[in-house]
Amino acid sequence: MNAPAAAIPYFKDAVERALAAAGGVELTAPAQVSGIDGRRTGRKTGNALEFSEYREYRPGDDLRRIDWRVYARSEQLMIKQYSEEIDPRCDVILDHSASMASTERKASAAISLAAIFTTAAANSGFSLNFWHAAGTFRKDPSPASPLLWDFPPFETPFSPSENPASFSGQFFRRGIRILVTDLMGPDDPAPVLSRLADGAKRAVVVMVLDPSELEPEPDANVLLIDAETGEERELVLDEGALARYLERLENHRAMWAAAALSRGVLLLPLSAADFCPEIRPDELFRAGLLK
């Protein structure tokens, strides 16, 4: 069953490292939860069933939530808040575009991250789907068992952002969606981010890049080959060329960050060096994704 995974020689090591690191780790849900199966309430207030607390009215609040009886008693406009009920569901999507394997370290880190998220979600008792974004969306039959993943190679000739139509998995409603990708596509991020955030309680884009992509070294003559399109450019990687590259990379990331912010999507940039060969998931904890 796991024959395709064997095609990637470093797959097993990456997964085993992730499993070792994610042994006692849980996925952080957007709200505190207790109990199981729909009786968990989120930390964030909403229009669910259970009263949570009062707070002062702020312009823009729904007037229907004003507790007029409190106003009668104290002449203060107070809003009645309820705890949000959250489905404990999680979709982990891994970008299988060829650019994810531009270096072995980057691919290993992506595999490890996917394994950490799925393991943490399983540890937290989430309903879990693991999606392979490889041209078409394919749900892995063993999402909670990374070593059994039916793992296709990183060979898709486009990123999800370049072909939003392919980003069409049947995600859980009101669940957590985590996309592990490198965001290395030249196209508008809006369609992908909208699709990711639509119906999700929480959407996270983990942007993993190799150090050689974050801080490339100067070099003499280099023939650059695009991992996905095969386009070639021969350049002298001098200081000027590197500076221009870093400027464009920063603009690219800023574009995605702005698009993510406008859609309530958390964009978490990571370095592959933190997940290969050793896993240092500090950034994931700091971002509140894991606990």
Added chain:
Amino acid sequence: MNELFYGFEHSPLLWCALPAALALLMLYFLHRRSKTRIVPAIFLWDRPQASPNSGTRIRFRFPPAIFYLELAVLLTLTAALAAPFVSTPETFPPLAVILDDSMSMQAKAPGGKSALESGAEFVKRELRALPDRRVLWIVAGESPVLASDSNARTDFGAFWTGQATSSDLAAAAALARRMARGCHLLIVTDRKPALELAPDTTCFSGGAPLGNSAIVNARRTAGRILIEAANFSPLPLDAALVLEPGSLRTQLQLAPKETRRIVLAVPEAAANRAITVRLENADPASNALLCDDEAVLEAEDDSPVSYRIAALPAAARSALDRVLNGNPAFRRALADETPDLDILPAEAESPAPVHLYWLSAPAKKATPANQTEGSANQQQTEDPGPSASGPLSPENGSVLTRGLPLDSLQWAVSANDLPGQTLLRSGDVPTLSTRQNLNRDREIFLNLDPARSNITHHPFWPVFFQNLAQTVRSERFGPARANLRSGELLHVRLPRGAQSLTATRPDGKTMEIRAVRGQADFRPLLHGVWRLESGGAKWSASVMGLRAEESDLSGAGPFRQDADKLAVMPFWMLRPLAWAFLLLAALLLAAHHVILTRKGGRQC
């Protein structure tokens, strides 16, 4: 002030930098060849200037600046290794290059180089290190000749041909010292020179002791040819002596070092033609020098003298008929022909180069040129004129008086005096004299009354006319001799009106000789046939320049003496540059180190 730059041109070490630089360049290109790098987003990188549709582009990638820095270090270190220094032209005295121009310089073993070729290479190599230096080029032939004196490069091959019959190196050295005081000498020859070499003299000999066979002498007389053939090789020689025209072959067996004289009769077919004598030796190992295997002998001009007789007294006319009729040395001139000899009764204009004025009647009543023979005879009968008194005696040795029998000769004169130089005298009365007039015509005065003399029946008379024929032949237009030895003076009498003589040497070069009073004199040196031309007339003269000393190559051999040219220079006049190159290399290396350090050890 031009500065000379020494140390590079003669040092092959400089050229070591070239492959080293190429190796450095290859290393750079090898090291800096394009590396392939897979990138996730090529759109983030710089886009090349040319459009993708512009077709195949050939891109030349210049090495980085640090490459040129390393190349400069390499070159400066090499330059320092060449130990260069600068000096000024005034630092060095002139250089006199003495080139042995003798024939033996052409000798070479089969497949080898001649001393001339080796010497030329040596001279070029030496002079490459001496740019702008004043060089006196002296060609050492029979006598030294200053061929060039200049600071510029000279094509010495134009005047150094190795065709002289001998070389006087001592005279050439003396000429060099005289032309440029304190000059250094560079002698190029084919053997160790006999003269003592000064310490400032460089001498190079590229010769080798070789076997040779040669004609060392050749002469031609009336009907015979004398040839001296020599075998200078250590082995017996089996050769053939060939005469052309006629292809007359004579086999020769010569012992080692033997010189033999051979006398051959001139073939009838070549009686009045040039004869080429050739020594054929098929073995190149015993014949290193080819130019001494052949000699040309021209036919001497002994054709009959054409004469014309003007109106003379009957007795004189009879006497002339007696000696001229049937004489093979004389013939009567044709009507439209300019005679060689004009026989006249008194001084008169004549186109002939020789005038014989026969004063056969008393001088006061000399017969006019247009007077008839009969009337002249009548006057002579009326006035016998003066008679000679005293014995006949020749004066001032001349061809005309050579071998004249004077015993029992009765000589009656017709005049008391003669113009010109007296050749024969009877008592106090000159009887025969000669002179040259302003046209360089030979005038011979004969003071003789045949009617009162027994001369026409005396042996004096035919002998005198044989001498006269010889004199007339020597006074003909053209060279006085058709065969002569190298260095002998050649008189060439030019036709009337000609101002100069054009002489074409055996090597094809021409020389112009100005005429003085209708005659051009010069000393031909080169062995071979000289072509002469003047006033539309053409002649040839064969110059015999073969010598046993030149053909004998057993004394040739390699020799080398180097003058310590630089050691005699005051040190303060030389400015070594090696330290400057080393300093420059150190500075470049320091800059190289700084650049690499600033880049953190990364290659730019």
